[in-house]
Amino acid sequence: MNKEEKLPIVAICYDFDKTLSPDDMQAQGYIQNVNMNVKEFWQKSNSLAHENGMDTNLAYMYTMMQEARGNLILNRKALSEYGSKVELFPGVKDWFKRISDYGRKVGVVVEHYIISSGLKEMIEGTEMAKNGDFKQIYASSFYYNERGEAVWPAQAVNYTNKTQFLFRIQKGTFDVNDGKVNDYFSPEEIRIPFNHMIYVGDSDTDVPCMKLVKEKGGYSVGVYNSSSPSPKEKVYKMINDDRIDYFASADYRENQELDILIKNIIDCISMSNKLRLKHFRDVAETRQYTSQTITKKVANVSELNKSKSNITEYAEANPPFNAVDFAKAIRQATMIANKMAQPIWLQEYNRRLEALARFFNPNHNV
Secondary structure (H helix, E strand, O other): OOOHHHOOEEEEEEOOEOOOEOOOHHHOOHHHHOOOOHHHHHHHHHHHHHHHOOOHHHHHHHHHHHHHOOOOOOEHHHHHHHHHOOOOOOOHHHHHHHHHHHHHHOOOEEEEEEEEEEEHHHHHOOHHHHOOOOOEEEEEEEEEOOOOEEEEEEEOOOOOOOHHHHHHHHHOOOOOOOHHHHOOOOHHHOOOOHHHEEEEEOOHHHHHHHHHHHHOOOEEEEEEOOOOOOOOHHHHHHHHOOOOOEEEEOOOOOOOHHHHHHHHHHHHHHHHHHHHHHHHHHHHHHHHHHHHHHHHHHHHHHHHHHOHHHHHHHHHHOOOOOHHHHHHHHHHHHHHHOOOOOHHHHHHHHHHHHHHHHHHOOOOOO
16 A cells, blocks of 8 residues: 555545536537527426426436437547537636645645536546546446447436445545445445545535535535626525535636635645544543553453452451352452443443452452
8 A cells, every 4th residue: 555545635526517617518519519508408407307297317318319410429539529628617727736735745645536417428538537537537428329320318317316326435435326325334444535636516416425525524615707797696696505504706816716625625624634633642642541451450450350369357356247149249340340441341340350459358449
């Protein structure tokens, strides 16, 4: 294991559309190329979902396949090219490396994850994905036939099932088909605890993830497009509904509000981890001392037990002491001494042992 693997990990999870990009990715090339306007496409997709009791993500993917017929070939290459042309908020392109570099400076490893209802193939076409900035991309995706054409949804990620990916990140069960995500993991087996997670999103579709991260001790951040009408309306609502901890403009450039906020959170996680390690070291030292102290006390009890043969003579010579009751009390004290991990038992053990020692020999010091 190298030095970096021993460092605590901070996971920053991002929505994509309107979080990293100002608009829906489908509206930045694909919709125009099938000769539809954006409003028309989403009305058709949403009507399909409403009229058929259909998931809205499955509906837009179906609509994409239907509208592509006769207009373009819907394959990985085409979707990746659309992704390469997606507009990004200021500073996004160099954000991930910059934040990762900052994490290393303060003693943590920062990993970046995408959890999006958008298309994985488009996100994979972005410059950041090609640079390997993302640890994992969890998003909707297509199944392709032998000609490489999209024919069926392979994954559909909606706002409620986004939360499963937080548990995959927590446990390190990254494969979407890994059933171990539902297994119990002891605290020592957890790869990234929730209090080391930051979720960044923009709207109601992110609420389940934001709420989960926040309730589990992590940090939820709402971002807004400062150039849109009533830009803070959604983040105000999310604050009032207790969905997020903080909000900032979706400006990812260095020294802007969001950059400073995320670095402050990383600082907080780093310092909390250092304090937690200090606490564990102090507890370990205390337990070692307690164990040594009790071992010494138990040794004294053992010495008293060795003297059992003399107890009867002592009791007979010093009525009304009862040798049988005294021997029973010693056994009880020894049993209590074995519960040495708990200070309250140590106190009780000391009290009884001192009483027994005085009972057996008023001049005996324990």
